Amino acid sequence: MKQEIIIGTRDSQLAMWQARWVLEKLQKLNPGKRFILRGMKTRGDHILDVALAKIGDKGLFTKELEAALSAREIDMAVHSMKDLPTRLPEGLIIGAFCQREYPGDVLISRHGLTLDALPPGARIGTSSLRRTAQILHFRPDFNVITIRGNLNTRLRKLEELNLDAIILAYAGIHRLGCDERITQLIPFDVCLPAAGQGAIAVEIRANDPEIDDLIRPLDDHDSRAAITAERALMRKLEGGCQVPIGALGRVQHNQLLLEGSVASLDGSHLIRDRISGPPDQAEQLGEELATRLIGMGAGEILEKARREFDLK
Known part of the structure; x- marks a missing residue:
């Protein structure tokens, strides 16, 4: 031993x-x-x-x-x-x-404004195509600025780049004790998280x-089931950093609820669906929801997103 x-x-x-x-x-x-x-x-x-x-x-x-x-x-x-x-x-x-922390994204705004209240053309910093596509679907007028670096670097860039706000995962902010910086928990109906986030x-x-x-x-049994379903959905869609896919699994009352979304890079097209079933069928549920999304046009959206990003 x-x-x-x-x-x-x-x-x-x-x-x-x-x-x-x-x-x-x-x-x-x-x-x-x-x-x-x-x-x-x-x-x-x-x-x-x-x-x-x-x-x-x-x-x-x-x-x-x-x-x-x-x-x-x-x-x-x-x-x-x-x-x-x-x-x-x-x-x-x-x-x-x-055991998973709250899996969602948060808005950190320089002037304490929520996504709804930010001015037209507000400059939003993020490194994620998933976040970019979903917030542009919510507010097409936003000007999204790509920022990279660790959490502290991105918080610093909020001021250095004169951004109106940045979007980060709640879990990282919370784990490093920066909860007071959070302006808004971004609702899941606006932005689904990345598979496994939190x-x-x-x-x-x-x-x-x-x-x-x-x-x-x-x-943690419930976290394993939820994230296994999310990862199965991603695998079936062949998703990763290059493509804007959101996924959220939750176990409630002995049922696994899984939501998934696929969006175009400019946010103009977004499809979303959900599925539920026994937690011990997490893999199958993820694959089935991915198949449904493909049937709704996810394949075409993702292929176009890959081509568009390669040209940028």
């Missing part, structure tokens, strides 16, 4: 917070073991002057960690769930879907029963 367990993570402030949260939970459950954090930079951390969708999303923030995991240099990797591609490298699995994933080797047993108490 290993007495020293190495936890791999990106070395950003938020990623380290998440990895420490996992470490503290595991340390409390296993006082006889020693847990060590190992931070590292990923490709996405090095390329900060290009939009995410331009550099591809296949393991942009995870590949280096997964290589270390496969090479047995670390024993587990802690990720933001939304960063994990829907297809993992051979031999790796998500060992724990940690959850922490613990990735492990598939053939490592000792580590699997160690992290099993961190796995």
